[in-house]
Amino acid sequence: MPQQRRHLLSLTAVTDEELFRLVERASGYAAASAAGDPYPKPLTGRVIGTYFKKTSTRTRTAFSAAALRLGADVIAYGPADLQENTGETTEDTGRVLSRMLDGFVVRTAGPDREIAAYAAQDRMAVVNAMSEGEHPTQALADLTTIQRLAGRVDGARVLYVGEGNNSAIALALALTRFKDTALTVVTPPGYGLPEETRKLAAGYARASGSAFACTHDLAEAPAADFVYTTRWQTTGTSKADPDWRDVFEPYRVDEALMSRHPDARFLHDLPAHRGEEVAAAVLDGPASVAFDQAENKMHSAAAVLEWCVAG
Structure with missing residues (x-):
């Protein structure tokens, strides 16, 4: 057998x-x-x-x-x-x-x-x-990166900025199960996490004593240890709105955003489009661990x- x-x-x-x-x-x-x-x-x-x-x-x-x-x-x-x-x-x-x-x-x-x-x-x-x-194996790579840098996943505070895509879904379904974590997902209107994912992640967070929040307002984002984004055009997908880039523009991770989280590391699942979802100065800067994340x-x-x- x-x-x-x-x-x-x-x-x-x-x-x-x-x-x-x-x-x-x-x-x-x-x-x-x-x-x-x-x-x-x-x-x-x-x-x-x-x-x-x-x-x-x-x-x-x-x-x-x-x-x-x-x-x-x-x-x-x-x-x-x-x-x-x-x-x-x-x-x-x-x-x-x-x-x-x-x-x-x-x-x-x-x-x-x-x-x-x-x-x-x-x-x-x-x-x-x-x-x-x-994208479940991406979340495992993300958590491995956090564990390697912080010594543990418990207690990690993550700010995710961008589309509520398959990488964001996996992150929400994984990080919220570790103790005392905080995940804030900031997305453009109309591009948030699916309702079922939000419900599951909220339930995981309650069980683990963690915090989970979704918003469209970057100004509401609390302090973070890790700032994470993904490319705006997910592999194999397209967007119905021809003006979608205008909607995403305010959600770029740039030096101004990172300055609000001066001790945070920058995560990106790659491939990256410099000048779109992330500024080159951030991706290639000292806070970036995106290529360690890839490894x-x-x-x-x-x-x-x-x-x-x-x-």
Whole structure:
């Protein structure tokens, strides 16, 4: 009987204890890497598939590099490579791949149900590398970065500025579960977090003794340890309003905004568009840890693959 694998489709399906352990494990990988120590090889003899229907630099490379460093072999699929393009169902594709692969890392940027369909089997672990509704592995990289810089996630105060996109959704579903944290999400009108995400995050915050708030007014934002933004045009999406850039202009993270949080570090999930969501002086300035955050995607990917595939 093949070993049953774990899936990571949404952070809502991960317990608090599992979330905490994943962040701790990723932080451990990051610390070991910084010390020049190699990864252990818990995935020796395993095969991991990566399937990216949309462009990816950090996430695709992070999972591929992590899998290889953990001892696995990697098969990469592009958007035109699988027989889904000729009419095979996603469920059938998942069933076939599960007979050959141990893990499958998927980015669709489409509805969450697309990735969930690959997980309609229990032989192959499926990891959501970004869907329209959530980017769970990004949040793990974010929390790993906070843990590495602050020594813990508990108590972290984060100001998120920009669209309530899949990265912001994942952040809200993760940070609010740590004790005494504070997350303030500031978005342009009409571009906030989905109502269901707000309800879930508020519930997590009540249970953990944390603070969670959504607003459209940057002036209402309290002091923060971390200021976080993402690019205004999320991968695989478009905006119906032709004048949407005018709506987003007041939400740029610039030197004036950072001066209101003089001790804060700057986070960005990248890619960045200097002069749009962030000023070049901020992204390239001394407060920026965005490229450390990018590296931590590999360490968090390692923690995810180990947990999903090796158990």
